[in-house]
Amino acid sequence: MALTLDLSTPESRAALSPAAVPEKKPLIGLTREELAEALLTVGVPERQARMRVRQLWHWLYVRGVSDFTQMFNISKDLRAALDETFTIARPEIVEEQISEDGTRKWLMRFPPRGAGRPVEVETVYIPEEGRGTLCISSQVGCTLTCSFCHTGTQKMVRNLTSGEILDQLLVARDRLGDFPDADTPDGAIVPAEGRKVTNIVMMGMGEPLYNFENVKKALLVASDGDGLSLSKRRITLSTSGVVPEIYRTGEEIGVMLAISLHAVRDDLRNELVPINKKYPLKELLDACRAYPGLSNARRITFEYVMLKGVNDSLEDARELVRLLKGIPAKINLIPFNPWPGSAYECSDWEQIEEFADVVNRAGYASPIRTPRGRDILAACGQLKSASERMKKTERLALEAMMIAGHGE
Structure with a gap:
């Protein structure tokens, strides 16, 4: 059966917002302070946050891991909590x-x-x-x-x-x-x-x-x-x-x-x-x-x-x-x-x-x-990609597809 969605007004778009599908938040690029705040949101006690930040920093930027399961000195429960909320995956x-x-x-x-x-x-x-x-x-x-x-x-x-x-x-x-x-x-x-x-x-x-x-x-x-x-x-x-x-x-x-x-x-x-x-x-x-x-x-x-x-x-x-x-x-x-x-x-x-x-x-x-x-075409001044800014009509269509459960 065909699905028709009215996205003609800001109110209707807000009511059907794809924000209901949570995106994992990236940890790469956060400052130490931001990383500590992120850890608090998954239940890490404040008194442990600084130590956990040091552990994560080492795994991310010294060892270069891109999967929480590789962080062997962090408990399995915490790794699972991190993986549920955050991402460290490469592009x-x-x-x-x-x-x-x-x-x-x-x-x-x-x-x-x-x-x-x-x-x-x-x-x-x-x-x-x-x-x-x-x-x-x-x-x-x-x-x-x-x-x-x-x-x-x-x-x-x-x-x-x-x-x-x-x-x-x-x-x-x-x-x-x-x-x-x-x-x-x-x-x-x-x-x-x-x-x-x-x-x-x-x-x-x-x-x-x-x-x-x-x-x-x-x-x-x-x-x-x-x-x-x-x-x-x-x-x-x-x-x-x-x-x-x-x-x-x-x-x-x-x-x-x-x-x-x-x-x-x-x-x-x-x-x-x-x-x-x-x-x-x-x-x-x-x-x-x-x-x-x-x-x-x-x-x-x-x-x-x-x-x-x-x-x-x-x-x-x-x-x-x-x-x-x-x-x-x-x-x-x-x-x-x-x-x-x-x-x-x-x-x-x-x-x-x-x-x-x-x-x-x-x-x-x-x-x-x-x-x-x-x-x-890798020399100075030669770089370019095919990415283009999404037009409004394309963005609304993507929102509709996400709401209908056919996209991510």
Whole structure:
């Protein structure tokens, strides 16, 4: 028999709310204080909460478990209570691609939140001699529409939670055998000694500083000395220039800063990085000069994508040096990574080297970033997923299906 539901008014939708089907709450990404509060809700006595938090923290972030049954020093009853209310499960890996240079790209699918649909993000692992860098996404899609960036062609869907940001790191460590007693996949290109993931960069999909609170929580957990224990000197947050949040990043998170610069004149940067219309170069560079902890030992990295005939002249190089005067800085020159439909070409290699020579002679380190993972669209500026924001009609239809018992 067909089922007809009247969802034409807010009242009727509220009366038939899918909230009656409880969702398990994720524990990944919670602060210690939030974790303690969560434990109280499942009957853990307040006097035991701190000890239980230490146990959970160790299992989640030192041992890397994703199933409560593996937490052997926690009673069976408490594990069952935790499993009934909370989840520590990893997101689904939809696809794993491995480049000929050893770069790995994962397409991860996160479950729906509320009446939304599942969303997907891309995360990239870049192995190098002596280190392994994980490029993490902070949003599904992006609002910034930078003209040279593939992610910018995907409309903003939503922010990732602190847990979803951390999940990318946990999945990578799972897949690379980077937790205790885990095996590295045969043939994987990884650092010869020590950790497989030594560095993380917030340079994936999205603008991290438009998701400040969730990024902050995730990075503070990632750098916690009793858990994942990544040095803040090995965590870099890259922003296109959200000026009001730059100082907060240094003050409240304390990680290394990278700026997606890409142009030395406001008119061109307005085109390449449209946020420049709101926060022009002078405001951006003033914020960089005021970055907490800035020194020769804690330099700001300026990222500069090399676009043929657009921003790669030697005059541009000299103006770049002038703009950055007085800022302890490193300048990463990034050969443009093409993507389907892009309107730009990569600068000629000879031109990139001449540009770098001008910058080097002025006293700035100016490495030319070796393109990695181009064959699997995993290089800088190439990340994108197929996730789209759910339309109102689709959302109402999903609610109806959930109420009818045909969905989750």
